[in-house]
Amino acid sequence: MSLLVTGSIGIDTVEAPSGKAVDALGGSSVYFAYAAGFFTPVRLVGVVGEDCPDGFLKPLEDNPNIDMGGLEVRQGSKTFRWHGRYHEDVNQRDTISVELNVLGERGPDIPGRFRDSEYVFLANTHPGLQAELLGQLQSPTLVVADTMDLWIETERELLLNLLDNIDGLVLNDSEAIQLTGKSNLIEAGLEIAGLVKRFCVVKKGQHGAILFVNERAYPLPGYPARKVADPTGAGDCFAGGMMGYLAAEDRVDDETLRRAIAYGTVTASLELEEFSLNKLMKIDRNAINTRLDEFLEMTKF
Amino acid sequence: MSLLVTGSIGIDTVEAPSGKAVDALGGSSVYFAYAAGFFTPVRLVGVVGEDCPDGFLKPLEDNPNIDMGGLEVRQGSKTFRWHGRYHEDVNQRDTISVELNVLGERGPDIPGRFRDSEYVFLANTHPGLQAELLGQLQSPTLVVADTMDLWIETERELLLNLLDNIDGLVLNDSEAIQLTGKSNLIEAGLEIAGLVKRFCVVKKGQHGAILFVNERAYPLPGYPARKVADPTGAGDCFAGGMMGYLAAEDRVDDETLRRAIAYGTVTASLELEEFSLNKLMKIDRNAINTRLDEFLEMTKF
Numbered sequence A, B: 001m002s003l004l005v006t007g008s009i010g011i012d013t014v015e016a017p018s019g020k021a022v023d024a025l026g027g028s029s030v031y032f033a034y035a036a037g038f039f040t041p042v043r044l045v046g047v048v049g050e051d052c053p054d055g056f057l058k059p060l061e062d063n064p065n066i067d068m069g070g071l072e073v074r075q076g077s078k079t080f081r082w083h084g085r086y087h088e089d090v091n092q093r094d095t096i097s098v099e100l101n102v103l104g105e106r107g108p109d110i111p112g113r114f115r116d117s118e119y120v121f122l123a124n125t126h127p128g129l130q131a132e133l134l135g136q137l138q139s140p141t142l143v144v145a146d147t148m149d150l151w152i153e154t155e156r157e158l159l160l161n162l163l164d165n166i167d168g169l170v171l172n173d174s175e176a177i178q179l180t181g182k183s184n185l186i187e188a189g190l191e192i193a194g195l196v197k198r199f200c201v202v203k204k205g206q207h208g209a210i211l212f213v214n215e216r217a218y219p220l221p222g223y224p225a226r227k228v229a230d231p232t233g234a235g236d237c238f239a240g241g242m243m244g245y246l247a248a249e250d251r252v253d254d255e256t257l258r259r260a261i262a263y264g265t266v267t268a269s270l271e272l273e274e275f276s277l278n279k280l281m282k283i284d285r286n287a288i289n290t291r292l293d294e295f296l297e298m299t300k301f
Helices: A028-036 A127-135 A149-154 A156-164 A173-180 A185-195 A234-249 A254-271 A285-298 B028-036 B127-135 B149-154 B156-164 B173-180 B185-195 B234-249 B254-271 B285-298
Strands: A003-006 A010-016 A019-026 A042-049 A066-074 A080-086 A093-099 A119-122 A142-146 A168-172 A199-203 A209-213 A216-220 B003-006 B010-016 B019-026 B042-049 B066-074 B080-086 B093-099 B119-122 B142-146 B168-172 B199-203 B209-213 B216-220
Touching (some): A003 A028, A019 A028, A028 A234, A119 A127, A119 A234, A149 A156, A149 A173, A168 A173, A168 A185, A168 A234, A173 A185, A173 A199, A185 A199, A209 A254, A216 A254, A234 A254, A254 A285, A285 B216, B003 B028, B019 B028, B028 B042, B028 B254, B142 B234, B149 B173, B168 B234, B173 B185, B185 B199, B185 B216, B199 B254, B216 B254, B254 B285
Parallel strands (some): A003 A042, A010 A080, A119 A142, A168 A199, B003 B042, B003 B119, B042 B066, B142 B168, B168 B199
Antiparallel strands (some): A080 A093, A199 A209, B010 B019, B199 B209, B209 B216
């Protein structure tokens, strides 16, 4: 089934204990699309500025499973830039600088031929823009969004309105606590699953994720990664693996959702082994399946 | 098979958002023994002072699976006391006061009839004392110890000597990082498993645990607890459930170890629903098995 992602395309500079990537390809829609593309064709909607270097998007353009028909190169604008630095403990990072640039302007249009998309992921951005993008779609089967602490704090009303109209929300544990005011993460996740139509996934970084659906909680541990070069994009690859699998299966029953977050987990676990898309560009779906088998085996008790 | 625990017996005062327990029965050997007693008979070795109130240990004495033959009531000494306060987020706590009392004196003797114990848990205390207790045992099959940040910092040499002579170590994630100096928790756990004879279990509180054995990592998520009245003792109940199961099975192959940490997880998840031993005193092995089945079902992906 058709899968659409809307989100950022960025020029990332990342420093980590194991190395540094300067002006590398990044952004939520980029990581999502590349991860989901292992499972199913993906339609990408995003905007860059006219400064976007020649060939910068080649890894996406060369990927036969990514349809770049929703890319806008906006004249007079500049591309989103992010510079982050990971600590010795790569679960901690500091943002050195952010230049929103084109992300601070009006959002992209979804091309006419993408508007029939059935599976949709609205990567993190202003919830008003997420609602506007959602409004451009005809009758999607499953809409899942990501959000962040900034919008929970400053745009709660708009965010709650959005939740009313989507099927699933993916967010971090601290954000789930912030959104609900509950101190117990399980209570928080269950409450959020009740605010959307179907389910909530709480991401806990190295500690895994919890799926909340039908008033039940399904916890999944993190993949025990010995080598973490660059966690940037891991959350988006988690979502990409999850949504890619759901769209490929074209089912969203509880069992398929549970398998989908396992796919999300292992897809992300591969991505973070190298900087930017470097690892994902070297692997195929077999590598993901092999890691899934390994992960399922090590989590049998 | 015979299971022995050495550890503290305490008079605990616990404040938490859901209530307060004053002068309640606590201590590592108490929680451990009660949890392990659901699986197999347990021999308890510990010391209280002459101030220990009449009937204070009745829950242990009334438990047919706990042999209190290793209890010393030391004249002229006072019982260990701990006072803690949990935050609104019960994963955080402050220690209000600690009175080591008898725990700051010489350790207990292991009674002659306990010295043939085959499965042994040395709950957290000074590693010199742990080694001394270990030296009193004839030829145990499996010796597992717990430790803490204080000993890693102040008694590293003695602790490393102890590790040389035991089969397994149970510790928190921050302690694993501290002990090894590794920033990656998986690397840390694997290294520690190599310092002991057999395995290491890294506990991550609400995020579950990871078993490290034979150069492999087996992550287990936390049980998604909606109701957490008092996490005090959860780590000891985890160890109790784990060791109780191992001793009952009298096997320590990798598969049995994996099932054992699942039993530890669910035993702890029950204990923290109420203060002190209150929950454990109301349940039986069936309740643990039922929760295990539920946990295994919710973690199938």
